[in-house]
Amino acid sequence: MVSLNKVVRAFTHEGARGKRLTPEMELKRALMNCLLWEDQFYEDGVAIADRIKALVPKVAPERTAQLAVAAREAMKLRHAPLLVVREMARSEKHRPLVAETLERIIQRPDEMTELLAIYWADALGPQQQRKRQPVSAQIKKGLARALTKFDAYQLAKYDRDGAVRIRDVLFLVHAKPRDAAQEKVWKQLVDGELPSPDTWEVSLSGGRDKRETFERLIAEKRLGGLALLRNLRLMQKAELLRQTIADAIEAMRTDRILPYRFITAARYAPDFEGELESAMLKSVKGYAHLPGRTRLLIDVSGSMFHPLSAQSEMTRAEAACGLAILAREVCDEVEIFTFSNDVVKVPPRRGFALRDAIVNSQAHGGTYLGKAISEIDRKGDRLIVFTDEQSHDAVPAPKGRGTMVNVASYQHGVGHGAWTRVDGFSEAVIAWIAASEETMH
Template sequence: MATINKIMRAFTREGARGKRFTPEMELRRALLNCLLWESQFYEDGVAIADRIKALVPLVAPERTAELAIAARETMKLRHAPLLVVREMARHPTHRALVADTLARVIQRPDEMTELLAIYWADALGPQQQRKRQPVSAQIKKGLARALTKFDAYQLAKYDRDGAVRIKDVLFLVHAKPKDAAQEKVWKQLVDGELASPDTWEVSLSSGKDKRETFERLIADNRLGGLALLRNLRLMQKAEVPRRTIAEAIDAMRTDRILPYRFITAARYAPDFEPELEAAMLKSVKDYARLDGRTRLVIDVSGSMFAPLSAQSEMTRAEAACGLAILAREVCDEVEIFTFSNDVVKLPPRRGFALRDAIIGSQLHGGTYLGKAVTEIDREADRLIVFTDEQSHDQVPAPKGRGYMVNVASYQHGVGHGPWTRVDGFSEAVIAWIAASEQTMH
C-alpha cells in the first residue's frame, strides 16, 4: 500500500508535495500560460504540447472549447488555442464544437494558415515531405467563417510567403463571401493584386525617412499598441519628437497588451516610464476594488528569471511584476512581500518603482513558498501569491482567502486545497479576483 501511495503522489520540480489535478484543471494549467512549443525553465515545449494533446479528449467538449476561447480572448494567447482546436477535431466526442470554437479563436488572418500548419504537422516524414491529410469538415467550416471576418488591409498585411498561404485556405474551404465587395477582395487575393498594406514593417523597409514614416503612421493611427511598444527605442533613435511619442502612448489601446510588455518596453525606453506606467495602469481603472487588508507575495526565485520561452527576452518575474503592480492598484490596504530563500517586506511603492523594489529585494535562489506563507499569512483578509508554484517546501493552507496566481505551465503545483488557483499572466486574473469577490458579497 505504501508503494502504491508513493506512486500516486505528485511533486513539484523543486520537491514539494503537489497535487494530481483533474484533467480539466490540468488542461487549464498547461494551456493558459503556454507559448506553444517554446521551452520553459523546468519543461520543454514539446512535453507541454504533448500534455495538452493528451488532455483534450479527457475533458468535456464544452469545457475544452471554453478553455480554448478563454486562452485566446482573455489570456491573449495565439498558438496554443489552435492546437486545442486541432486536437478537438480528432475526437468524435469533440468534433461538433470545432467550427464554432475555431471561428471564435481565429482573430488574425495568419492564424488560419498556422492552424493548417499544426493540422498537417503530424504528417511530416523522415525526409520532411509533407503529406497533407484531408482536412475535417468542421475545420473547413470554421475556417470559412473566419475568412469572412477580414478586410483587404488585414488579408494583405498577413498574406506572407510560407508552406500555406491565405489563398490556399480560400481554395481549401470554398468559403462564400458576405457580399460583392468581399468577393472582389478575395479575387484580388487569389490574383496577387491586393494593395501593399500601409504597415510600419513595409514603410520602414521601403527605405523612406524613419522619422517621417513614424510620424505619419502615428498621425494616421496606423501603429498598433504592441508595435508602438516594440519600436520606442527605434523612434527615439530616429529623433521622433518626444511629445509625439508620448501622445501616442497616451492614446494607445491597452486591451490586447499583456502587463509585462509595458515593463519590457520600459527596459528599452526608460525615458518613457511615466507614460508607459500610466498606460499599463489604465486597464484597471474600472476594476472592482479589493477592500480590507491584502498581502501580495511575489516569487523571485531563480526559475522566475528564466525567459517566458526560448524565443522571448521577457521573464516570468516580469509577468509577475506586471500583475503585482496592477493588483496593488485595486487594493484598499496592501502589504507587499517577495520570497526566495528569504522573505522580504517591500516599501509601499507603486508602478515601475514597485517593479524595481521587487527585482532588487533579494538574491534569486531557492523557492521556499511554504516558509513565506507561514511567516506572512496573518491578520489579512486575503493573500495573493504570484509564482510558478515550484516550491521546495510544503505550502500550508491559507488562513483567510488565498489566491495562488500561477504564471507557468508546469504539470504539478502547490496551490491546491483551500487555495483558489488562477492561471495566467493577463490582467484578467486581477479582474477575476475582484469580480469573484464582488459576486460573493
C-alpha cells in the first residue's frame, strides 16, 4: 500500500509546469491532495506526512492557521487540518496560535481523539510500547475549549472504542464545564452511563417497528441526507407512504452529497428517480467552477462496470458518471466523449439523462485510451479523463491542461508529469482540479 508520505511528495514535487512554488503554495497543494485521501488518512495508520511536516514551519503562522481552518471549513477535511495543528505545536513561532486554531477546526467529538492519535503517532506502534510524548499546553487548551462545544447526544454518538477515548481527552486536559448540566454529562461520560444516542442505526437495531421509526426520524429531522439515500430501499420495504419519502428527499440537505451517491440510490429505488435527480442537481449548485473550455473523456470499457472495491456496491462507471454529471454543471463550456474500442461523442445532457447517454453510448469492450486522447485532445482546452487506466495502447502527453482521474479506488497516489494524475476516486476531484489550477496561476 502506498503511504501518504510518498503521495504528498509526489504531489508537491516541483517541475509539473516548470514553476517554482513557495512553501505556502506547496502547503496549500499538499492539503488539497489530502482531499483525495480523507477516508484513508487515519485508517491506514500512516506516519505524519514528511512534506507537511517540513512545510509548516516555513509558512507564516497566521497563514498556516488560515490554511488549516480553510481545509476544515471550506474543503471539509477532517484529518489534514489536525495534522497541520499538530505540526504547529512543534514550532515555537506557530505555537501561540494552536489553541485558537484547534478549537475552531474541531467540529466533531471524535476529532479530539484523532488529534491525540496523530499527536502520539510516533509512540503508538503495533504493540504501543513506546512512551507517549507529553501533550503541549496549547494543545490541551484547544482541546479543553473544544470539549465544551458538545452535548450528551454528540458525545454518546462519537464515543467509540479505540486507543484514545473521549473520556481520555477529558482526563488529560482538565476542562471546566460551562455549567452544572454539562458537568453532569461529563460525569456520565466518565462513568460510561451516557444515554444511547437516538440515531437511525440504534433505533432500527433495537427491534422497533421500522415504518414508525423511519416516520419519526423523518418528522424530527434526525435522518441525514446520506442516511436517507442509503435507506430508501428499506423504507419502501417498510411500506412508508410514497409522499413521505418524496417529501424527505425534497427537504434533505444536499450540500455535502455528490452525484454518484444519487446514482447509486436510484439503482435501488428507481421509483424515486425524478426526486433524486432534482436533489442531485441541487447538490452541485455553488460547487467549484471550471472556467473556459473542457472536454470530458469517460471510460466505458468492460472493466469499468466492476465494483470500486470488495466492500462497495458502486461500480467504477457509476463513480465516473457521477463526476461527469458534476463537471457538466460546473464547466463554462463542455464536450463529452466516451471511449472503449471506439470514441463516441455524447450529447451534454444533465442528470440521469447524461448517465444513460454515457453508459449506452457504445459496447463495453477494450480500453484504447491512447487512441481516444489522440482523437479528441485539443490545444487550449482542458481535458479530464475518468478511467481505471487499464489501457491497451500508449497514452500520449496532453496538448494542454490534462488531468487523468483513475476511479479504481484500490490505487492511491497523485503525481505530476505530462499529465496531472489523480489515482483514487474522491468526491473532491473536481474541487481539487479547480483549486490546483488556481494555485498554478
